Amino acid sequence: MADDSLYARLGGYDAIAAVADSLLARLTADARLGRFWANRGDDGVRREKQFLIDFLCHNAGGPLLYTGRDMATSHRGMGIDEADWAAFRGHLEATLAEFSVPDRETGDVLAFIDGTRADIVER
Numbered sequence: 001m002a003d004d005s006l007y008a009r010l011g012g013y014d015a016i017a018a019v020a021d022s023l024l025a026r027l028t029a030d031a032r033l034g035r036f037w038a039n040r041g042d043d044g045v046r047r048e049k050q051f052l053i054d055f056l057c058h059n060a061g062g063p064l065l066y067t068g069r070d071m072a073t074s075h076r077g078m079g080i081d082e083a084d085w086a087a088f089r090g091h092l093e094a095t096l097a098e099f100s101v102p103d104r105e106t107g108d109v110l111a112f113i114d115g116t117r118a119d120i121v122e123r
């Protein structure tokens with residue numbers, strides 16, 4: 001039986017890692033969102049990127065274990081607001097377009113990410 005998981009449809013680990021790489025570069029370079037990553041060490045950001053990759057792969061049905069914290073715990077206290085979320089969402093859509101992710105998979109990724117919003121946005 002063909003593997004119809006979102007993980008497989010996105011192209012597996014390397015494709016998801018490439019998306020995470022581009023997305024995080026966009027987020028850290030954004031004038032509005034940059035403050036969330038200001039003054040953090042390079043290796044801390046690399047570690048967070050690996051967590052992001054593991055989280056996305058695991059939740060898309062891939063054979064990866066996510067050992068990071070849940071979304072509410074890891075973002076609580078950052079004060080992420082609606083405008084931050086809208087900026088994040090814009091970068092995510094631009095990244096998926098950059099990699100020519102098809103409409104169905106783009107919709108599935110956005111629906112999954114939107115499902116984490118209530119845990120991440122605080123005001």
Ligand code: HEM
Pocket residue numbers: 033036037044048051052055067068069070074075080084085088113116120
């Ligand atoms: C405006 C939106 C967001 C901002 C500003 C943001 C910012 C951050 C920052 C600064 C960290 C590092 C925390 C630390 O090292 O203590 C982090 C961790 C993380 N974020 Fe986000 N994030 C956002 C949305 C999301 C979304 C939508 C997801 C889900 C795909 C996500 C997944 C993660 C994961 C998996 C970690 C690592 C958790 C851990 O360290 O245990 N983030 N985020």
